[in-house]
Amino acid sequence: MRVDGAEVLERTLTEDEAAILEAWNISLREGTSLQSGRIREAELQTQAKIVFGQLQGALASGGIDADAEHYAALRETLADISRSRAIQGFSPTDTANFIFALKEPIFEALRRKSAVDATKLAAGVWAAGKVLDRLGLHTMEVFLASREDVIGRQGQEIAELSTPVVRLWDGILALPLIGTLDSARTGVVMENLLQAIVDEEAEIAIIDITGVPTVDTLVAQHLLKTVAAARLMGADCIVSGIRPQIAQTMVHLGVELNVVSKATLADAFALALKRTGRKVVRQQATATEERR
């Protein structure tokens, strides 16, 4: 006679519920999830109880196909748990272990129940393995998808946040660049700067690269493109903040940056003021001296 693994599994889960849950909770407590302090034990136990209940329900409805319709509620619960784990910063192992930690208690219970019947034991273990593996994979898929979401959103935020165009004076803009320039970012930077030039009717834009870690041929090319586009619109660019080490590396690499450049943003600003016919003078220089 063929033994139905799902039935064996379901009966074991019902009859041995208390023992399995307890062993699962112990295993979860010993796991790294709790030790990281990111989740409380009570919360972990509540989650375990809900998942266990839904697993029982799904098995009772029939079958061990975790992709089937009657597993939908369980899959949704696990997805919620995975998503919150991803946001709370759990490692993938911790997240997957939540469901995999249920394996041992179930195998143990199956062994106790079907000790005399090897066929039953094998069928039950196979069924439990199949269901739990599929559910474990499901948690990983959701976990990864949530992480990718987070990464994508952060990338977008970084691109938007890291390219502020500030107005220094009438017709003088500054763009302090921070971080590495790749082609995607250059696109955003260029668009923001050029739009600001139109909005502010700016004659001069200062691109400050103090926060750019390295200037290789590619970065130089991106900078030159931005300068050239501004030029076409009728605005001049000054590049400032090329640190000595970067200047040295650039020369060694043979990177050419044929633009007006100044050592500091202050120097660039002074040049911009001069070009637009302005001058900064100290007011009552002698009075300041006297106060000292």
Added chain:
Amino acid sequence: MDRIPILKLGGVLIVTIQVDMHDRLALALEEDLTTMIARTGARGVLIEISALEIVDSFIGRMLVSIAAVSRVLDAETVLAGMRPAVAITLVELGLELTGIRTALNVERGMALLKARFAEDGDGFGSDRDGLDD
């Protein structure tokens, strides 16, 4: 045939391009401007393109050629009002508008030409009407 109108203000010829340029229109403009510079003795050409949604290499070539011809006739060309998207595209396309000065808008373009005339010691538009400020 359609033609793009050319305005004369002091010693400057002003052209505003507001339509999607087809080739015949572009060639006609080049011809008309050349004729006008020679006839009026204009010292500057101001081309305003803020309504232009694209500049491809054909229009780019027309602009470069207008500037080159103007220079031979002792007039300077200023291109005003290029849109950001057009500027980015031109740079990516690899088109350099050699010999053409640029300005953000007509006002700035006029100021640029005026400054150049002042350098040359020309009373810009002084013997003509229109541009006294």
Added chain:
Amino acid sequence: MTVSTTETLAIRSGDDVVRVRQRVRALAVDIGLGLVDQTKIITAASELARNTLDYGGGGEVRAEIVLAGTRRGLRLTFEDRGPGIADIEQAMTDHYTSGRGLGLGLGGAKRLSNEFHIESTPGVGTRVMIARWK
């Protein structure tokens, strides 16, 4: 990858080049391309349409809206039965021109697109495909 709409436009005169630009603009707006990306694909289309006219002796362009997963893109295929290009690598080089242009057409169109593909047989014709993705 699936194609959701297809239309074909003839390129026989300078006015057709303007018409191609206008249709490409409408399609680029349809798939929600940003202003800069719109300008890039329209400019690339303008360059290639002019190539088709000037060097290929006229031809046609097939404009398609394509879907790959959740991404939408605009794909343009220019085809002519002109003399063809013997040395494609040379033709792709900036400032190389066999005619009266600036020689930026092919290389420029490539830089303005996300995808670029060219095939040409001397004496048979030339086909250039470009695509821009949202």
